[in-house]
Every structure is written in structure tokens, then in C-alpha cells.
Amino acid sequence: MDTLIINSNDKAGMKKAGDIIKSGGLVAFPTETVYGLGGDAFNPSSSKKIYAAKGRPSDNPLIVHIAELSALDRLSDSIPETLYKLADAFWPGPLTMIIKKLASVPDETTGGLDTVAIRMPHHPVALELIREGGGYIAAPSANASGRPSPTLASHVSEDLSGRIDMIIDGGEVGIGIESTIVDLSSDVPVILRPGYVTEKMLSRVLGHVETDPTLMKKTEGGRPKAPGMRYRHYAPKGDMQLFKGSISEVADAINRKLSASSRKCGVLCCNESKDLYHTGYVRSLGSRNDMDSVALNIYRALREFDDEGIEEIYAESFDTEGFGQAVMNRLLKAAGYNIINTEGTK
Numbered sequence: 280m281d282t283l284i285i286n287s288n289d290k291a292g293m294k295k296a297g298d299i300i301k302s303g304g305l306v307a308f309p310t311e312t313v314y315g316l317g318g319d320a321f322n323p324s325s326s327k328k329i330y331a332a333k334g335r336p337s338d339n340p341l342i343v344h345i346a347e348l349s350a351l352d353r354l355s356d357s358i359p360e361t362l363y364k365l366a367d368a369f370w371p372g373p374l375t376m377i378i379k380k381l382a383s384v385p386d387e388t389t390g391g392l393d394t395v396a397i398r399m400p401h402h403p404v405a406l407e408l409i410r411e412g413g414g415y416i417a418a419p420s421a422n423a424s425g426r427p428s429p430t431l432a433s434h435v436s437e438d439l440s441g442r443i444d445m446i447i448d449g450g451e452v453g454i455g456i457e458s459t460i461v462d463l464s465s466d467v468p469v470i471l472r473p474g475y476v477t478e479k480m481l482s483r484v485l486g487h488v489e490t491d492p493t494l495m496k497k498t499e500g501g502r503p504k505a506p507g508m509r510y511r512h513y514a515p516k517g518d519m520q521l522f523k524g525s526i527s528e529v530a531d532a533i534n535r536k537l538s539a540s541s542r543k544c545g546v547l548c549c550n551e552s553k554d555l556y557h558t559g560y561v562r563s564l565g566s567r568n569d570m571d572s573v574a575l576n577i578y579r580a581l582r583e584f585d586d587e588g589i590e591e592i593y594a595e596s597f598d599t600e601g602f603g604q605a606v607m608n609r610l611l612k613a614a615g616y617n618i619i620n621t622e623g624t625k
């Protein structure tokens with residue numbers, strides 16, 4: 280299959296994108312979080328195609344993207360008050376909410392679950408595509424399963440060219456990591472995936488909110504409630520280790536690793552520390568005082584390491600306050616929870 284690439288301000292192209300969705304095809308599109316791979320959420324064969332194009336396990340459910348609140352009526356007949364409160368505060372935006380689904384929402388879209396994950400994105404191109412495509416777009420991130428999520432259209436074509444009908448190029452995304460997921464299908468709201476909308480922001484609206492205990496540490500028996508969190512995710516090709524400690528402790532430990540290794544090494548660091556490393560492919564994510572920039576650069580940097588053929592990646596840790604929790608969750612997963620603690624070594 281030839282994959283057509285269009286620019287997001289090509290009006291005729293956007294109409295065509297909508298037609299592709301309505302006739303059961305797949306279109307990758309920019310959102311404010313990462314690029315998504317969209318298909319008609321009510322067409323089981325579109326959802327099957329999404330799994331096939333990504334190489335994604337079929338029990339890992341998709342998020343249904345909508346452009347208006349009234350679209351909820353076809354997805355659920357038991358919409359909790361909490362959804363409306365959060366929608367009022369954070370939609371359109373980087374928040375996904377899980378509620379009980381109607382039987383008419385295909386099992387292929389929800390991975391066989393009796394719940395559905397819903398998001399109203401903020402990105403104008405995503406909203407236009409949803410409207411042109413019939414109102415309901417099932418979309419996971421537009422990467423090959425297991426690879427870092429795409430923040431540029433070129434990342435999507437690297438992974439999916441020849442496997443999908445169209446890519447809409449809307450430039451670099453705004454946030455760079457996936458939406459926050461909150462489960463509203465039982466009594467207490469539970470965060471299943473941290474993102475730009477933090478626990479604090481959610482609890483300001485809802486009062487008590489819990490965070491799935493398996494998110495920030497490797498657990499043996501613990502089974503994450505978001506099925507997607509079970510799988511190896513966001514992973515670069517090289518072996519990645521995450522170092523905890525002060526900047527100078529971490530830099531010393533990483534420099535020792537760099538001198539001892541005979542493999543091709545990369546360092547994932549920040550503006551404040553980048554001059555402390557004398558060898559290896561050194562990639563700063565931005566300033567520690569600007570977590571928005573750090574988040575935006577994570578996946579791009581991991582893909583650059585792959586392009587450079589880096590075999591070992593040494594990464595600094597970041598503070599887990601606020602949005603930092605989402606950043607560390609992605610780094611922990613990329614590193615397969617391979618953590619080296621340097622605290623107290625200096």
C-alpha cells in the first residue's frame with residue numbers, strides 16, 4: 280500500500296482523510312500529545328487494521344476520540360457526573376476517561392473490555408479529522424508497537440509507511456507524551472497512566488483520586504489495570520539504565536560507565552549537566568526547570584539514539600513532582616525499570 284502524506288492545511292486533503300476513515304481506512308494525525316493512528320471506532324475491521332499495522336497485541340484497547348460532548352451518547356448510557364466535571368475542566372485536552380460502554384461499541388475497539396476510553400483532543404487538526412471522519416476515531420499512538428511514540432510526522436512514516444493509507448503532517452506535537460488516563464468506571468477515580476493533567480489537577484476537581492500503585496515501580500504480581508501498561512513500551516533499541524541521585528553523583532557514575540564501556544554509548548541528560556560528560560552521544564532534554572521541554576524531547580531523543588546506533592543509554596532521573604511523574608513513568612518504562620541508585624556516593 281502507498282501511504283499518502285499530506286499537510287494539515289491542505290483542505291481537500293483533510294476531506295479525503297475523512298473519507299478514508301469513513302470507508303474503513305487508517306490515517307495518522309497530529310494531536311497535542313503524540314501522533315495518533317486513527318480508524319472508525321465503530322468499524323471492527325478498522326480497529327483490527329490498527330492492531331495489524333502497529334503489531335499491537337489485540338487485548339490492548341484503543342482510545343476513542345470525539346469532538347463534541349454529545350458524541351458520548353453513542354458510547355455509554357451510564358456516564359458518571361465525574362466525567363462531566365473533568366470534561367468541563369480539561370476537555371478538549373490531554374485527558375482520557377474510562378467509563379462503562381454500550382454493547383454497540385465494538386469489542387475490537389475496547390480489547391474485549393466492557394469499558395471504553397474516551398478523549399476529546401485539543402489539536403485543531405485532530406478535531407477536524409474527527410468531524411470529517413464521522414465523529415468517532417479509535418486511535419492509539421502511531422508508532423510500531425514497543426517503539427517510542429511519534430512526536431513528528433517523520434517518526435510515523437519511519438514506523439508505518441506502506442502499512443496505512445495516509446499521514447497528516449501537522450509539524451511537531453505540543454506535549455510529547457501520551458494523555459493522562461483516569462478510570463471512572465468504579466467508585467474511586469484511579470489514574471492508570473500519568474500525563475500532562477496531574478493527580479493534583481484532577482483532585483482539585485474531584486476531591487479524592489488514586490494512582491495505580493504499579494505505575495512507578497516494577498511489580499511482580501501486580502497487574503496494571505490499563506492493559507497497555509503491561510507491555511514493554513516507549514523502548515529504544517539500546518540497553519537503557521536510569522540513574523538516581525544528585526547531578527554530580529549521577530554524572531560521576533555515568534562518566535565511569537562511559538570510560539569502562541567498549542560499546543557505543545549515549546547520555547540522556549539536561550541543560551544543567553550536559554557539559555559534565557566528555558564522551559558518548561550526549562543529548563540534553565532541556566532545562567530541569569522546564570519539564571514541558573523535557574517531556575517534549577523524550578521520544579525524539581530515544582529515536583535519535585536508535586538512528587545513531589547507540590547500544591547503551593545512560594539516563595538521568597527527574598523530579599517526580601507534578602508533570603515530572605509522567606516524565607519519570609515514561610523513562611522508567613523505556614529503561615525497563617533498570618535503575619541505578621548513586622545517592623550517598625559523594
Ligand code: AMP
Binds near residue numbers: 460
Ligand atoms: P496508546 O494509545 O498506545 O497510548 O494506548 C492507549 C492506552 O489506553 C493503553 O495503555 C490502554 O491500555 C488504555 N486503555 C484504553 N482503553 C482502556 C480501558 N477500557 N480500560 C483501561 N485502559 C484502557
Ligand code: MG
Binds near residue numbers: 419420428
Ligand atoms: Mg502507545
